[in-house]
Amino acid sequence: MTTASQGVKHAKQRSQAGQARLLGLVSRVRELGLLIVLLLIVLTVGVQAPRFLSIDNFEQILLSVAILAIVAVGETLVVLTRNVDLSVGSMVGITAFVTAYFFKQLPGINLLLGILLGCALGLVLGMINGLIVSFGRVPAIVATLGTLYAYRGLVFIFSSNTTSQINASDVPSSYLALATTQIFGIPTLILIAAVIAIIVGYFLHALQTGRQLYAVGSNPDAANMIGIRRDWLVFAAFAASGLLCGLAGVLWGARFGTVDSTNATGLELAVIAAVVVGGVNIFGGSGTILGVMLGAIVLGTLQNALNILNVSQFWLQALYGAAIIGAVVLDAFITRWVQRTILSRRKKA
Amino acid sequence: MKRLKSLLISWEALLVLLLLIGVVIGSVLSPYFLSSFNLAYALPSNIMEIAIMALPMTLIIIAGEIDLSVASLLGLTSVVLGLLWQRGLPMWLAIGVALLVGLVAGCLNGLLVTKLALPSLVVTIGTLALFRGLAYVVLGDQAVSNFPTAFTNLGFGTIPGTELPWSSLIFVILVVIFVMVLHFSRWGRQLYAIGNNKEAARFSGINVSRVKLVLFILSGVIAALAGVIFTSRFSSARPDNAVGFELYVVTVVLLGGVNIFGGRGSLLGVVLAIFIVGVLQNVLGLVNISGDIQNLAIGLLLILSVLGPNIARRIQVLITRRRLVAGSPKQV
DSSP states (O other): OHHHHHHHHHHHHHHHHHHHHHHHHHHHHHHHHHHHHHHHHHHHHHHHOGGGGSHHHHHHHHHHHHHHHHHHHHHHHHHHTTOOOTTHHHHHHHHHHHHHHHHHHOTTSOHHHHHHHHHHHHHHHHHHHHIIIIISOOOHHHHHHHHHHHHHHHHHHHHHHSOSEEOGGGSOHHHHHHHHOEETTEEHHHHHHHHHHHHHHHHHHHSHHHHHHHHHHHOHHHHHHTTOOHHHHHHHHHHHHHHHHHHHHHHHHHHHOOEETTTTTTHHHHHHHHHHHTTOOTTSSOOOHHHHHHHHHHHHHHHHHHHHTTOOTTHHHHHHHHHHHHHHHHHHHHHHHHHHHHHHHHHHO | OHHHHHHHTSHHHHHHHHHHHHHHHHHHHOTTTTSHHIIIIIHHHHHHHHHHHHHHHHHHHHTTOOOTTHHHHHHHHHHHHHHHHHTTOOHHHHHHHHHHHHHHHHHHHHHHHHHSOOOHHHHHHHHHHHHHHHHHHHHTTOOBOOOOHHHHHHHHOBOTTSSOBHHHHHHHHHHHHHHHHHHHSHHHHHHHHHHHOHHHHHHTTOOHHHHHHHHHHHHHHHHHHHHHHHHHHHTOBOTTTTTTHHHHHHHHHHHTTOOTTSSOOOHHHHHHHHHHHHHHHHHHHHTTOOHHHHHHHHHHHHHHHHHHHHHHHHHHHHHHHHHHHHTOGGGO
16 A cells, blocks of 8 residues: 555656656756857858957957846846836936936046946836835836836936936046956956856855745745745845846946937847747746846847848847747747646656 | 715716816916817827727727737838838728738737737737837838828818817727727627636637637727828828837726726726826927927826726725724724
């Protein structure tokens, strides 16, 4: 009797372990798949335009991806909790403008102070999103569609009362240097993005709060029931997204030098594309930072390839749209396949 | 007495009050607000594309879905219309093709949502980028503006004997049709059933997928129609036409009292909300506030129209709880 029930138990454990391995495999497959896609793009474009393959161009791609990647890390935190943050482009826009304006007015000020100001501003905006969603019980799509336009409106009000455009010559060179300096031969911008990705990636992978974020996204009610403070985690995810947008805004101002009230408009589409192409499940609960980084690099490489092949940049937005739809369609098929496989395995067991 | 009280504090009554306040503020702020040209022509024609796109959006949100791609589709159909006219197609044929593009695009949204069981939110964020992107691919940074006068008259002209724009006639006809469909037909009741409980609706024999597919196609065709009206009104087909209109359309529907989770709402509320947003937009324009800052007001209005009732409900719960604690069972 006992051996029989033990046998069943073992079989169950085996099949559960099999499921976990299968799901783990799916995310590995996604990362591997992105690497293959990347390789294919690099090879096909490289054959037609050899300068695409230069180290210099490679660095250019990473530079253009760095800011997008930082914002995408924040968006990942939000999407993992089964929410979405549409306001990221406006948050980057507002912090870029305010930080650049701050440096223009106070050129002698300590660099760190300006960076902190931008980050703090982003944090506050993100916290407002979090408050409305978590404690106001407004669906994230409604709340952040509203703040997408509200925050952008704030930039316009701010710029109409101050100056319509800030030029690279208006801000201290130490600020611009943020985007151009190198440490050990690697541009700081890329290093900052990499460090953030590694920290957040480790947090999500190994720390309790990180795992709780996945739990909230997998099943919000169940997470609440086992004592995870769902509302606070969702709030924190939005706040973190705002904070990272703030940092991205600071870097945006430094990289482009010239900022006006429309900068980073529509960035949310590129960010969401990077996140879903990177394999973060839109229903929440699964996805890795490594995948998202690869997603961002694939999109950045495509953009660069368009440039090098002299294809009009007008294709870019359509490409983002197609990438979003392609990724979710692919995910839907993979999910069906996994479910069918698990089902047939269960029948065998 | 109880009925009177519930009528007075109903959402629609609140909207009427808001509309009156808007009109009063408008007439105080600008001497032009109450002019017949402004009220009969400028105000309605500026809100008309948003107004007609809000009708299918109401149905979609009641059925528990959303379509964020409408403004991008408006831009795409406008550009297709312009390009075909420029290439020498007769106007009626170009309009026909534009409407067909709307139908196909709506069908794409609908199929992705129903056949693959994908959330409409993500699908239509994707097509929001895709349709707008295609509009740029088709026309680049060009614009087509040499439309025939017969076509632009449709946008600029008024219904004979009145100062109302032609588009308001289209709106009225559509409202009548949509009210009949939503509130007086079996199909309309099915939308509420689907929005309340998709599974239960399916088990009671409603073909949920087909209903949703029809809704998205309807939304696509109406967005294309709005594209035609927009193009004729501005006599210009540009890829960035109506950027951000999805904000207005969703705001109007939610302000109208339609529940964002589906299952509840009426077209009466939505029509009232259209007037409110129309007045707000008009007044802000009259006092020289730019479109980008107008968006700020609309964005806040969107959040408040969901946040407000939520907070009111919480306060109500708090009060009830306090009464219970105080021990007056009669009040419960």
